[in-house]
Amino acid sequence: MPTPETSSLQPLFDEARMRRVFDNRARAQGMLDFEAALASAQARAGLFPPSLAKTIGAACDAGRYDLDALAAGAAGDGNLAIGLVKALTREVAAQDDPCAAEASMQVHRGATSQDAIDTGCVLQIRAGLSLIETELDAAIVALAALARAHRRSVMPGRTWLQQAVPISFGLKAAGWLDGLLYARERLRELRAHVLALQFGGAAGSLSALGGDGLRVAGYLAEELNLTLPAMPWHAQRGRMVETGAWLALLIGSLGKIARDLSLLMQNEVGEAFEPAAPGRGGSSAMPHKRNPVACAVAIAAATRAPGLVSTLYAAMPQEHERGLGGWLAEWDTLPELFGLAVGSLAQLRPVLEGLQVDVATMRAHCIDGLGLIYAEAVATALSARLGRGEAHARVQAACARALELRRPLREVLAHDAQLRRWLGEERLAALFDPQACLGANDVLIDRVLARLD
Secondary structure, three states: OOOOOOOOOHHHHOOHHHHHHOOHHHHHHHHHHHHHHHHHHHHHOOOOOHHHHHHHHHOOOHHHOOHHHHHHHHHHHOOOHHHHHHHHHHHHHOOOOOOHHHHHOOOOOOOOHHHHHHHHHHHHHHHHHHHHHHHHHHHHHHHHHHHHHOOOOEEEEEEOOEEEEEEEHHHHHHHHHHHHHHHHHHHHHHHHHHOEOOOOOOOOOOHHHHHHHHHHHHHHHHHHOOEOOOOOOOOOOHHHHHHHHHHHHHHHHHHHHHHHHHHHOOOOOOOEEOOOOOOOOOOOOOOOOOOOHHHHHHHHHHHHHHHHHHHHHHOOOOOOOOOOOHHHHHHHHHHHHHHHHHHHHHHHHHHHHOOEEOHHHHHHHHHOHHHHHHHHHHHHHHHHHHOHHHHHHHHHHHHHHHHHHOOOHHHHHHOOHHHHHHHOHHHHHHHOOHHHHOOOHHHHHHHHHOOOO
């Protein structure tokens, strides 16, 4: 629980608002919020007067506590809650309040350290997911605008890093959008699963509260606006794993966008660019460089995320009713994933909002390259007469001839009298129009856009 110095790399890979969600003060406050809510729930259940709950709640402010001192104690206790509960008990007893002494005896009643830590973490997760969704929504709006604006901006589609057939940049943007919409849909489902109270006492049976345990649990869930699960989940870590897996899914989707954009930004391609800004994307050695900085950050995050999620999966087989060690492995792992997710969004969102798209260069790349990008369209047109296999073979031979002679494919085809007769001059010309090769482009874009809220 100490407040560490900010790493010099954190501003690159993380975002200040998310650091505040998961910093040591917020972690302590999450546990204190649990303690305040627990006291209120027990008062509602009639276990002690509401005045005692109010006295406990008044002391549940992380600003009252020496986090560095608590951290030193945590090193010996093995978790963060033991020292905090002791300090809270002392703070309640020291208040200038006639109820203070009696209230101090009710602090943390019926709970265990893991209840406070896990529920506090869930409260942090809720805040972190809300912050991510705000950034995600903005990225979705930016991608939708790109899909609409460039629905007919033709460019080469690329498979295995080679030109395939013409597509539109709007379709590419719609593909990115589809990935982020999928992530947002899963986020809305995720909340219902993971934002759940943890309250089970020493071994998950609420034994210290006797017959009042379930009633207190219900009130506690209401106080914190969390789902009440069927039973405590001390050693069932699926909620934490699911959260981490969703974060990795989002980070991977953002990494996909970044990978594509960085390839489009290569000098030899030059079809789309991160917005230019003074002092951004430069090189210490080469004055001409314009590096895809935001893309680099998002790709790095997507590279790191799988290893972090594997830690959460590895921690799942926990021992008996409360595990040893695996639980602790989650504590830094989840915040790091949250930081990478919001950091990637914070880097890419302004890029998507200000993306510089070179429509002319995209179109030119559909024309140069000897026109081989239209081979599929020609083969499809010929298949009605020759059958698919024969048409494919004839066009493949023509492509080889075009490459050998360094002459455009259309010209090679036009010199084949039989093919020219079968297709006709007008049809042959139409087959080399990129706009005519877009297939269901507009319908597919509209289907993705229709999923917007």
